[in-house]
Amino acid sequence: MHHYAHNSNETLRKRGYRLTPQRYMILSVIQEADEHLSIEQILERVQKRNPQVSLSTIYRTLELLRELGLVRENHLPGEQPHYETANGLAHHHLVCRRCRAIIHLDEALLGNLNEHLQEQHHYHDIALDLVATGYCDACWLAMQQA
Amino acid sequence: MHHYAHNSNETLRKRGYRLTPQRYMILSVIQEADEHLSIEQILERVQKRNPQVSLSTIYRTLELLRELGLVRENHLPGEQPHYETANGLAHHHLVCRRCRAIIHLDEALLGNLNEHLQEQHHYHDIALDLVATGYCDACWLAMQQA
DNA sequence: TTGATTGCAAAGCGTTTGCAATGAG
DNA sequence: CTCATTGCAAACGCTTTGCAATCAA
Numbered sequence A, B: 001m002h003h004y005a006h007n008s009n010e011t012l013r014k015r016g017y018r019l020t021p022q023r024y025m026i027l028s029v030i031q032e033a034d035e036h037l038s039i040e041q042i043l044e045r046v047q048k049r050n051p052q053v054s055l056s057t058i059y060r061t062l063e064l065l066r067e068l069g070l071v072r073e074n075h076l077p078g079e080q081p082h083y084e085t086a087n088g089l090a091h092h093h094l095v096c097r098r099c100r101a102i103i104h105l106d107e108a109l110l111g112n113l114n115e116h117l118q119e120q121h122h123y124h125d126i127a128l129d130l131v132a133t134g135y136c137d138a139c140w141l142a143m144q145q146a
Numbered sequence C: 001t002t003g004a005t006t007g008c009a010a011a012g013c014g015t016t017t018g019c020a021a022t023g024a025g
Numbered sequence D: 001c002t003c004a005t006t007g008c009a010a011a012c013g014c015t016t017t018g019c020a021a022t023c024a025a
Helices: A002-014 A021-032 A039-049 A055-067 A113-121 A137-145 B002-014 B021-032 B039-049 B055-067 B113-121 B137-145
Strands: A071-074 A082-085 A092-096 A102-105 A124-135 B071-074 B082-085 B092-096 B102-105 B124-135
Touching: A002 A021, A021 A039, A021 A055, A021 A082, A039 A055, A055 A071, A055 A082, A071 A124, A113 A124, A113 B124, A124 A137, A124 B113, A124 B137, A137 B124, B002 B021, B021 B039, B021 B055, B021 B082, B039 B055, B055 B071, B055 B082, B071 B124, B113 B124, B124 B137
Parallel strands: A092 A124, B092 B124
Antiparallel strands: A071 A082, A092 A102, A124 B124, B071 B082, B092 B102
């Protein structure tokens, strides 16, 4: 935990950004969570430590951390965007088109596609986010009957 | 082209929905496009045929077609959602976290992951949407220097 | 005929922005 | 000390919704 925070702080400063208490709190909240968080959840948890922190700061900071590659943004259909630390294990999603039920898939699912893409397209520090959509069994049955 | 439209129309009716001129036009516009379209683009093209069609009808119809599996919804970070026919070849995306440059990836990239997921999780009619994020070469270099 | 669907206009709501005050470096 | 960053409140823009009129079946 703490050395993640440390690295992140260094990244911020190296790129010429200031390490404000707000940025530190927002990063900590995301790093200490064991799941991806919505903006509303991040605001709540940050405001537990300092109720002054404003929603616009959350937005501005998340945008910065995303661009710096310190947090990942997740945007599942029918859901608000969620944020998680870039250090943790990402996972993919299988979503029902009808009832929106979500199954979490293992990150290992995509193997070394990562390196493959890096070599082939000369992009760096690649993260993968797979969204599979289909019908869950219950919805599939319901649709067959109708 | 036309038999796609035909199938889609049947799907609508089979499920107990009405085939209105608006729905037919919206489906046609998406099926005749050779790329995924934003809502604004769909509205423009539909209104070329009938300027009366309203934006809310576009929204309501897209939601219906999405749930029926007739169109696919794409939501890349920093972009508005886009829609494409479910029959065409989907493609995946590699996006730069900094400048948002987009590289289109071949659908074949994920091989038979489709069937794999269907068997393992009992979901049906699965479509895959991969979003890879990283830094393009130019941005990567720019960041190293700063 | 008749209930699903549409167009319109208004409301909703997540996100962005201008600006003066603040504070990290 | 200085300029990046913040908090606030207002603006924004995409999306949803209520309702009367319309029209596909």
